[in-house]
Amino acid sequence: MKIYYSKNISWQLIDNQIFIIDEVTKKEFTLKEIGKEFWILIKSHNLYKEIVEILSEQYDVANDIITSDLKEFVEDLISKKLLTKGEDCYES
Structure with missing residues (x-):
């Protein structure tokens, strides 16, 4: 299975945490530890x-x-539309 960052998100690594913003809903998410490592590896x-x-x-x-x-x-x-599988995605 291939996974990608969703089109409508922005993210940044700050102080050993990943901060994600859904540009559509304006909801913010934070990933730490293995979640952070997983997110970075997607790139x-x-x-x-x-x-x-x-x-x-x-x-x-x-x-x-x-x-x-x-x-x-x-x-x-x-489900939170931060990641996607397939063609509705980009590889950044």
Whole structure:
């Protein structure tokens, strides 16, 4: 599965946190720790499987555990329209 940043968001890394603004709703979101690492990795590795492998290696945790832990998180980001799958996206 490929994942991308949604078109209508802006984000910035400040003080070891990711701050995301939905430009349509003006809602703000903050990501820390592994969520922040996951978000940053999307920029260079939009294949979910690659991101899981990198995080698994980085945190010395099995792929299936990382996959399980990230599943709900990613679904939540998609439901909030911060991430998207497929063509309704850009790769920045």
